[in-house]
Amino acid sequence: QPERGDARNLDFLSFGELKALLARIFRHAGASEAVAECLAANCAGCERDGARSHGVFRMPGYVSSIASGWVDAAASPRLEDVAPAFLRADAMNGFAQPALALAAPALIEKARRNGIALLAIRNSHHFSALWPDVEPFAEAGLVALTMVNSFACTVPFDGTSAVFGTNPIAFAAPRDGAPPLVADLATSAMANGDVQIAAREGFSLPPGQGVDQDGRPTIDPKAVLDGGALLTFGGYKGSAISLMIELLGAALTGGKFSYEVDWSGHPGAQTPHTGQVLILIDPDAGRDAAFAGRARALAERLGRVGVSRLPGDRRFRQRARSAAEGIGLVPADLARLRALAGP
Ligand code: NDP
Ligand code: PYC
Structure with missing residues (x-):
């Protein structure tokens, strides 16, 4: 997975600050208080641990899924x-x-x-x-x-x-x-989230991960996402x-x-x-x-x-680093998150 880049160009948030921002986004999107708290902790924890394929990059997907009416973010589960x-x-x-x-x-x-x-x-x-x-x-x-x-x-x-x-x-x-x-x-062969990140950041995939819409092997993440598939x-x-x-x-x-x-x-x-x-x-x-x-x-x-x-070792190491230094976000990503949280 590509690294996020030079720490000198990142904005740093504590886990609590990031979780609170994500909870605001979920609430603004229509989630109940309980769901907002639960998913904000989950997503902030992924970002804190360097599990980037399911960190803050997923927030627009959560919001658009909720807005589409496909998922009920205020649902009360039954046991x-x-x-x-x-x-x-x-x-x-x-x-x-x-x-x-x-x-x-x-x-x-x-x-x-x-x-x-x-x-x-x-x-x-x-x-x-x-x-x-x-x-x-x-x-x-x-x-x-x-x-x-x-x-x-x-x-x-x-x-x-x-x-x-x-x-x-x-x-x-x-x-x-x-x-x-x-x-x-x-x-x-790869998580779909990593294919999306590669497409967004302009990286090729390693060979042998996916095929294009005609079933031909490809290293182009966009070809995998646009009608192709993973292996x-x-x-x-x-x-x-x-x-x-x-x-x-x-x-x-x-x-x-x-x-x-x-x-x-x-x-x-x-x-x-x-x-x-x-x-x-x-x-x-x-x-x-x-x-x-x-x-x-x-x-x-x-x-x-x-x-x-x-x-698990890499995540635990990254968790300790995030606790010491904060969770680094690209400023443009942080600005996008703040916009999603509403006024
Ligand atoms: P990775 O290939 O990054 O890692 C898989 C596991 O192997 C992790 O436990 C990782 O530990 C460990 N690992 C990775 N590299 C090494 C290494 N060199 N030596 C020893 N251990 C190593 O994960 P994936 O890309 O396959 O999946 C990423 C995430 O996507 C997962 O959290 C998965 O749950 C999620 N996902 C969610 C889906 C959903 O439907 N909700 C669908 C598909 C994936 P470590 O964590 O410490 O790096
Ligand atoms: O990364 O493959 C993935 C994925 C699918 C659903 C949520 N994450």
């Missing part, structure tokens, strides 16, 4: 307790994160009681990174796994047109004496994982498959209306209370064989 280890949430055509926030206490309670618990969210829009959905659970000593399907922009291995979304999967596990291990990745990562292997995410994110939850998302009646809509599954495991339930210690041992072993970066 249903359907089995000892199974919760369902209907996001009521709102964002997925408020539904997860509503379900989290009961989900944790179920995971601690049963050793495992599953949350199936449907009728939901997810437009962000997944790590914010799993990391807090690992900080509380639980293992968390989540998957979201999105909108048809990824060609399945051996296929001729897009059926899958960029379908991310994220995993978080507690680790003794260190931040949790958190891996969060699209199952397409899955790792060929048929990524395609198999993406297939699983369609099934768990949509068939299991009652949400839409990525290819069923039809926003053609809502010009400006950008937020995929699909589903999300989240599985929580209490590692202590297996009577082996050493899980977090074992996670530490594995991480240390990886370090001894030369692995200098584990998933």
Whole structure:
């Protein structure tokens, strides 16, 4: 991902200042207070951690989706307790994160009681990174796994047109004496957000990420976005994982498959209306209370064989840097955000 550029040309905000600005934008766009606070914290957290593909660059997309009437930013999610280890949430055509926030206490309670618990969210829009959905659970000593399907922009291995979304999967596990291990990745060769950033900033894509509208390999991000598509990562292997995410994110939850998302009646809509599954495991339930210690041992072993970066490390480093120096924004981007927040 391209870096943001020379720090001397950036404006710096604290996390609190950025979150407050983003909350104002959400409220101005028509979000309820609860939704505005939840999504502002999420998006500001992405920017703070250097997760640029889902940071402030997404704000115009949130606003235009809300304005198009495609997503209800004032929706109140509903929770249903359907089995000892199974919760369902209907996001009521709102964002997925408020539904997860509503379900989290009961989900944790179920995971601690049963050793495992599953949350199936449907009728939901997810437009962000997944790590914010799993990391807090690992900080509380639980293992968390989540998957979201999105909108048809990824060609399945051996296929001729897009059926899958960029379908991310994220995993978080507690680790003794260190931040949790958190891996969060699209199952397409690249996240669509990074393709959009490359198009906006005039970068080519690495070879092998996508195809144009005629199915020919391309390194032009605009050709991928304008009628082309991404490939899955790792060929048929990524395609198999993406297939699983369609099934768990949509068939299991009652949400839409990525290819069923039809926003053609809502010009400006950008937020995929699909589903999300989240599985929580209490590692202590297996009577082996050493899980977090074992996670530490594995991480240390990886370090001894030369692995200098584990998933999540870069974000945690950037988070610390943002806490010390502030969150740097390009002045023109900050001006655009202030304009979106209204008078
Ligand atoms: P990346 O390829 O940037 O990173 C994937 C994972 O690998 C991260 O955990 C990252 O850690 C880690 N990683 C990256 N490089 C290295 C390295 N050199 N060594 C060790 N670990 C490494 O992510 P993607 O571009 O695939 O996805 C970006 C985001 O987009 C994700 O947050 C995802 O949830 C989101 N997304 C959301 C969608 C949605 O529908 N809502 C759809 C698709 C993607 P680290 O985080 O520390 O860099
Ligand atoms: O970056 O692929 C992506 C994406 C899709 C929906 C939200 N983010």
